[in-house]
Amino acid sequence: MDPADSDIVFQSYGRCCNNEQFFVDFYDFFMSSSEEVRAMFTETDMKQQRHLLRNGIMQLVLHARGLPDTKLRALGESHSRRGYNVRPDFYHLWLEALMKTLRRHDPEFSDTVESAWRRAIQPGIEIIRGAY
Numbered sequence: 001m002d003p004a005d006s007d008i009v010f011q012s013y014g015r016c017c018n019n020e021q022f023f024v025d026f027y028d029f030f031m032s033s034s035e036e037v038r039a040m041f042t043e044t045d046m047k048q049q050r051h052l053l054r055n056g057i058m059q060l061v062l063h064a065r066g067l068p069d070t071k072l073r074a075l076g077e078s079h080s081r082r083g084y085n086v087r088p089d090f091y092h093l094w095l096e097a098l099m100k101t102l103r104r105h106d107p108e109f110s111d112t113v114e115s116a117w118r119r120a121i122q123p124g125i126e127i128i129r130g131a132y
């Protein structure tokens, strides 16, 4: 990964992550993308979940900046068949929902920023997905 990607992504997330509506919109997009995804959150306290996701995305961003992957491995475990049983094919819906949310909320969003996000967080997503 180009180190410049992680700077672009870090700043883009900084423009978004202090706005609760970002996470509201993310879960609206994500749950609209599949009935099966929606069904996984029926018992979930969404206010709490939005807060947890704020940190989860931060872990992906920090991993792109070279931080160790301990927290992502723990997320891999909780999302695996031993936990929430999140099938690997759901992760592309998650990523596309994130891109839509960034496009809506980051005033400086562009194709360059989008590609930087995709390259930067893919390895971290693979750690979570790969633990299935």
Ligand code: HEM
Pocket: 037, 040, 041, 043, 044, 045, 049, 052, 053, 055, 056, 057, 060, 074, 075, 078, 079, 084, 086, 090, 091, 094, 124, 125, 128
């Ligand atoms: C790489 C992308 C993802 C990240 C960063 C992420 C992050 C998180 C975090 C931080 C939590 C709370 C901590 C925990 O319980 O371990 C969580 C819980 C959860 N995630 Fe994910 N997640 C991702 C992808 C997905 C996908 C694709 C699905 C399902 C389609 C999913 C379903 C869930 C469910 C069902 C919970 C538990 C909700 C509850 O407590 O009721 N996640 N996720």
